[in-house]
Amino acid sequence: MIEEIKGDANGVSGVVFKNTHTGMVKELAVPGVFIFVGYEINNEILKQEDGDMLCACDPHGAVVVDLAMRTNIKGLFAVGDIRTQAAKQVVCAAGDGATAALSALAYLEGH
Numbered sequence: 373m374i375e376e377i378k379g380d381a382n383g384v385s386g387v388v389f390k391n392t393h394t395g396m397v398k399e400l401a402v403p404g405v406f407i408f409v410g411y412e413i414n415n416e417i418l419k420q421e422d423g424d425m426l427c428a429c430d431p432h433g434a435v436v437v438d439l440a441m442r443t444n445i446k447g448l449f450a451v452g453d454i455r456t457q458a459a460k461q462v463v464c465a466a467g468d469g470a471t472a473a474l475s476a477l478a479y480l481e482g483h
């Protein structure tokens with residue numbers, strides 16, 4: 373378990389970690405650290421008072437969308453990491469956003 377990330381204005385220089393089985397604490401010199409944030413999808417915003425989701429989600433909690441980023445609720449679009457089968461990359465989220473913007477425009481023009 374990481375106890376401390378060491379560094380200064382020039383960047384990371386090392387980590388102090390603890391072996392949770394033995395309790396032994398060691399320091400390791402490293403030039404950088406990648407933070408793993410996990411796979412849990414932050415979909416809290418879609419949870420309604422009765423616990424149901426606002427729109428259809430897959431078993432992992434990701435919003436189901438079609439290729440135009442439309443959810444099953446008319447006029448509601450989902451993009452980026454929250455959508456099903458997302459590549460979870462910045463460029464993909466931005467592309468989704470452009471697609472959704474065009475879909476939203478088409479939706480509004482139809483009304």
Ligand SMILES: Cc1cc2nc3c(=O)[nH]c(=O)nc-3n(C[C@H](O)[C@H](O)[C@H](O)COP(=O)(O)OP(=O)(O)OC[C@H]3O[C@@H](n4cnc5c(N)ncnc54)[C@H](O)[C@@H]3O)c2cc1C
Binds near residue numbers: 416459
């Ligand atoms: C540590 C780390 C490193 C990464 N490195 C790379 C990389 O090198 N290259 C790459 O392509 N991708 C990388 N990614 C992935 C990339 O950051 C995401 O794929 C991308 O940011 C997804 O964009 P998004 O708009 O879907 O979500 P986000 O960028 O997460 O934006 C969602 C926004 O919604 C806000 N929000 C959440 N809940 C609410 C709410 N209830 N009300 C209002 N606002 C809310 C959040 O605060 C956030 O600002 C990395 C991700 C992490 C965590």
